[in-house]
Amino acid sequence: MNNTPVTLKFLAEKLKMSVSTVSKALNNYPTINEYTKQRVQEMARDLHFTPNKSAINLKERKSHIIGIILPNLLDHFFTRSIYGVEQFATQNGYNVIISQSHDDLKKEIQSANMLLRSRVDGLIVAISKHTQDFAHLDQFENMGIPVVYYARNPSFNLSCHKVLGNTFHGCYQATKFLINKGHKKIAYLGGPKMINFTHDRFNGYINALNDNQVPFSSELVAYTNFDKESTISAIKNLFANPENIPTALVAFKETILFDAIKYLKSINHPNFNEIECIGFGNTSFIAYLDSPPIASIEENPESVGENAIKLLIQLINKEIDIHNYQKIMVDCKLIVHG
Amino acid sequence: MNNTPVTLKFLAEKLKMSVSTVSKALNNYPTINEYTKQRVQEMARDLHFTPNKSAINLKERKSHIIGIILPNLLDHFFTRSIYGVEQFATQNGYNVIISQSHDDLKKEIQSANMLLRSRVDGLIVAISKHTQDFAHLDQFENMGIPVVYYARNPSFNLSCHKVLGNTFHGCYQATKFLINKGHKKIAYLGGPKMINFTHDRFNGYINALNDNQVPFSSELVAYTNFDKESTISAIKNLFANPENIPTALVAFKETILFDAIKYLKSINHPNFNEIECIGFGNTSFIAYLDSPPIASIEENPESVGENAIKLLIQLINKEIDIHNYQKIMVDCKLIVHG
DNA sequence: GCAATTATTTCAAACGTTTGAAATGTAGTT
DNA sequence: AACTACATTTCAAACGTTTGAAATAATTGC
Structure with missing residues (x-):
């Protein structure tokens, strides 16, 4: 139990030298004698000297x-x-x-x-x-x-x-991947509109469609605020028109897919098994889902x-x-x- | 762009008073004149004075x-x-x-x-x-x-x-809950033996069995190191003896149940639908599992x-x-x- | 043996704050 | 006018470090 804190001053007194010598010895100044350095460093070690960060911070203005x-x-x-x-x-x-x-x-x-x-x-x-x-x-x-x-x-x-x-590119890749797998009706499920990424990702989606001559349909776009109710209502909209049922889904976030998939399953949607989903995230948990997303957009x-x-x-x-x-x-x- | 940092000294010069008056005014010392306090505090606000934490820390030795x-x-x-x-x-x-x-x-x-x-x-x-x-x-x-x-x-x-x-009690409660639901063959899936909680929880399990006259069987106890392989091998052991198949499972951690449940499902275990699981954790994810644990031990x-x-x-x-x-x-x- | 170097150590101020003690100012009392 | 009693402000040291300048000690050359 040491009541007196071990400071430079304390070391200096023990060693009968000045505070600055001790400081410079510990900081390995070239002007300090080798033998002195040794003595100081040894004493510092033995007494468990730790420089006081507050003092250094004050001095260095950092x-x-x-x-x-x-x-x-x-x-x-x-x-x-x-x-x-x-x-x-x-x-x-x-x-x-x-x-x-x-x-x-x-x-x-x-x-x-x-x-x-x-x-x-x-x-x-x-x-x-x-x-x-x-x-x-x-x-x-x-x-x-x-x-x-x-x-x-x-x-x-x-x-x-x-x-x-580069969320634009991530969404572009995902959409393109789905197109390459043969999907023609790919839905985009965005996040809250006030988040910019929602739009960047949407642009990635749109660009991939355009670059690959897949027609865009506004019926295949919906937005959620991340909460369950909002996600389900978005999904309902996406699947509202029986003439235009999506076969694939790109989502702003993987976690919203969980609610989406669960809902589609719960209503026993006829096309459920065809639907392929991708979202941003790459959660380790998806390994445990019965109907997991087929891919994840890893954001690194x-x-x-x-x-x-x-x-x-x-x-x-x-x-x-x-x-x-x-x-x-x-x-x-x-x-x-x- | 203020190059000179706003310190007590700086304020003091501006106000043509001493540093200590400024300090005391800001700290609302009763010996400082009300009008002075006002002037100081106003100036401090206008110049966005923020006390330097390093200096205070040094002074207070904290x-x-x-x-x-x-x-x-x-x-x-x-x-x-x-x-x-x-x-x-x-x-x-x-x-x-x-x-x-x-x-x-x-x-x-x-x-x-x-x-x-x-x-x-x-x-x-x-x-x-x-x-x-x-x-x-x-x-x-x-x-x-x-x-x-x-x-x-x-x-x-x-x-x-x-x-x-109070992990002992948590496990006790879970085991007792399963007993009350009519289970007689309740397995315990522990964590690594080097973690003490593994044993505390085991004791909760054992005590609940004893207090409720449910016989203990060492065949119904296994341990995992948390990784998938280890969990599956533990599960295999628990379900090894066809004479002694568990109908319920208390696990050290909810997440290991995910691997356990997935495995049992994958091998199409005949009693799969009867098996009721509980683990420590209360992860929000379990809402998305098809065969989720029936309860969670919330550790707060x-x-x-x-x-x-x-x-x-x-x-x-x-x-x-x-x-x-x-x-x-x-x-x-x-x-x-x- | 003494000045000129060079090696080594110490001094002293600074970083920005707090705080008890000392100094100054003001008013009230006699 | 001198004194006390306060109110208010300032002084000065301290917290633990760093660092250029100054001081001192040791070494070299001649």
Whole structure:
């Protein structure tokens, strides 16, 4: 039980030398005598000296902390993205503080202010569904703290750094895959219209249809807010016209397919066995479904996270100018199951 | 673009008063004149003054950071537990740094050292599967930093603070529920034997059998390491003796039931439809399974996290002596589906 | 043996805040 | 006018580190 904390001063007194010698010895300054260094380092080891981060932070005017604001840790996209961030951050001497907004703007503002008070050296943020005003995030750049937007596209904010999945291309690939399998009636089940990706993905879908001379039908497009009721009502619409029943389905998100498939099964839809589905996600759980999607659009969240942190660190180190706004697109990959 | 950071000194110069007056005005000292306070607070607001946390931390000899080491963010138990921690930590002015060990002892040691260097004010840890030596965690207590073990029981470490699910009782309840439904042949599918909970849960199972005069058969007990192969081989053992086929199954973890159920279905087991399963977990996914478990043992991870952080903060505030080791058990709840 | 180098150590200020003690200002009392 | 009693502000040190400049010690050359 050591009451006196082991500081440089403490070591210096023990060794009967000055604080600066001790500091320089530990930091391996060339002007310090080898023998002195040895003595200091030995003593530091024996007494379990750990430099006080707060003091260093104060001196260096850095916190060595990177903040992440994201909607939710229950969504595997985000937890997987953290892997990419964490690893590279740690390697570069940064700690990561994660704050969840729960897709609530108020909570996002709170998180931002909290991280600002903590004087993070940089911020990575996946904005909430409802973020249209960016004042709480702009504060950071105004103070010279770089911000990288990732995973969700802040389209209202033109001047910012972004790392996004190439969701257009992912949806294009999926649609093309279905076309190649012979499908002519492919439905698109989008997410909430206020999420930009909904439209990017829709464009991927449309382009794939056009490029392959498959006629587009507006009856084959519907949107859901992710909740079960909304998904079922969208599905009802897609299957409303008996003259125009889809045989395949591209969904904004794999998880909404679960509700969709379950519903179609529950009503014993006559064409149920023909319907082939693909969604964004690649959840490990689909292995357990009786009628699983035939493929998944893997978004590579780890890579999205890794790109975000790499860019952020370059910005922190001023290797890239903070106003030289970057946009990085991370490719998706179609994973065919079975 | 403000190059000069807005500090107390900066405000003081602008206002032509001393740094200490500014500081005290912002902290609402009673000795400061009301009018002065107003002027200072107004100026602070206008110039977006944010107190420098590093300086405060240095002064207060606190980091206002709480570390969490846990195996994995992909496991919903842990992500849910974070909800409980985060909320209460934030309310008390603490930031949380989460570090994943990936159930790897080396990584856990690294994380511990990293958090020690960051001089966290307290640590919450769910140990890795392989942690038997606690030197890297004992460091904290030796420096007077309290540690709360949670979610996973560090049975090799007798003197420590613990917050654990009452897993014995959870398993007891589940077994009893099955008995009440008329089952006589209830199997127990445990996790890896090196995890203590495996045995606690087994004891819950056994006690429920005994208390209700259901005979025990060692043929109805098997263990898995969580991976698919291991689970299937355990299931094969449980169903090996045609004279003694189980009609119900209590599993260490809901997710292993997925592999189990899938396997039984795949081999078209004759009694498949009779078999009723229960596991620890309560995953939202089970809603999408065709043959879902009939009930789940909800472990209340949020509550486990909340209890851990509350205890930790009491320890930090010295409301409880660091050597007065506490053990808190959080109840499970049986959730019957359908 | 003494100046000129060079090697090594120490000084002192700074980072931004807090806080008890000391100083100053103001008003009230006699 | 001198004194007390407050109200208010400022001083100064401290938290633990870093780092350029200054001081000191040791070594070399002549």
